Amino acid sequence: MTARILDGLAAAAAVKADVASRVAALAAGGVVPGLGTLLVGDNPASRSYVTGKHRDTAEVGMASIREELPADATQEEILAAVARLNANPEVTAFIVQLPLPAGIDENAVLEAIDPAKDADGLHPTNLGRLVLGVDPATAVPAPLPCTPAGILELLAQNGVAVAGKHVVVIGRGITVGRPLGLLLTRKGVDATVTLAHSRTVDLAAEVARADVVVAAVGVPHLVKAEWIKPGAAVLDVGVTRVGTTESGKAKLAGDVDPGVAEVARWLSPNPGGVGPMTRALLLRNVVETAERAAA
Numbered sequence: 001m002t003a004r005i006l007d008g009l010a011a012a013a014a015v016k017a018d019v020a021s022r023v024a025a026l027a028a029g030g031v032v033p034g035l036g037t038l039l040v041g042d043n044p045a046s047r048s049y050v051t052g053k054h055r056d057t058a059e060v061g062m063a064s065i066r067e068e069l070p071a072d073a074t075q076e077e078i079l080a081a082v083a084r085l086n087a088n089p090e091v092t093a094f095i096v097q098l099p100l101p102a103g104i105d106e107n108a109v110l111e112a113i114d115p116a117k118d119a120d121g122l123h124p125t126n127l128g129r130l131v132l133g134v135d136p137a138t139a140v141p142a143p144l145p146c147t148p149a150g151i152l153e154l155l156a157q158n159g160v161a162v163a164g165k166h167v168v169v170i171g172r173g174i175t176v177g178r179p180l181g182l183l184l185t186r187k188g189v190d191a192t193v194t195l196a197h198s199r200t201v202d203l204a205a206e207v208a209r210a211d212v213v214v215a216a217v218g219v220p221h222l223v224k225a226e227w228i229k230p231g232a233a234v235l236d237v238g239v240t241r242v243g244t245t246e247s248g249k250a251k252l253a254g255d256v257d258p259g260v261a262e263v264a265r266w267l268s269p270n271p272g273g274v275g276p277m278t279r280a281l282l283l284r285n286v287v288e289t290a291e292r293a294a295a
């Protein structure tokens, strides 16, 4: 059996089409939503993600506001850039591209974002709302972290159910693993979640019990075909740059061994899976912030 592909480019196109029509409706009322980004340093992956985000905003008719600082920017300079984005009326919502350079207190920077302008759902207030708002029907509206929300959207668009299923998430980082565990265990989503990490004793045994596996650690080809329960859905989220091609392009390796495609029923590839969904859900967060402000 060869896995069916969870095509992130196709699913992201559907989300973007919806966002574009909502942007057009806002524009008819004189509101132009704007995404702001703050990029600090020269990390080529971060630069390429930010460039992609600004290409997306143009595609859906949003404005773009781009702030950049050098790799040796101080904590104070970064906080000042965040304050500028908070105060800029053209910025509906914005992100601080992560990771920040070594030595910068990332949590302090995330806390400095106005929670009403948090496009990533990573401000403590919005993460707190995700924890508190167990029932989405009664929860205070708040942006959801983009990668976890993109994973749920990708599964839903392809009819892959998670309610009552056992999901093993590998990785406990702030942008994927932790918030994904919260999202999957919400009322109405109803998955049973194991959050595995670098100190998990027998990762192979944990993965072998999973109906859905989400690998988000950045260890090339960590998840092996022989670990996978036949019929499971596997989402390859983590990515590592493992060199460059002859033409100078980055060579990427996901967390999932290519042999998994022969065992799993569903496979979200990397690239072309969750990455494009992360970007599409960012646009959705921005348009929803603009809609809330305009209501």
Ligand SMILES: Nc1nc2c(c(=O)[nH]1)N[C@@H](CN(C=O)c1ccc(C(=O)N[C@@H](CCC(=O)O)C(=O)O)cc1)CN2
Binding pocket: 045, 048, 049, 052, 095, 096, 097, 098, 099, 120, 146, 147, 175, 270, 271, 272, 273, 274, 275, 276, 278, 279
């Ligand atoms: N502030 C944030 N920082 C980071 C986040 C985040 O959600 N918020 N997540 C990741 C990086 N990320 C978003 O910023 C991201 C990762 C991957 C992609 C993507 O489209 N990937 C493509 C491949 C692109 C390539 O060739 O490199 C794919 O998977 O097909 C978009 C965004 C860490 N930082």
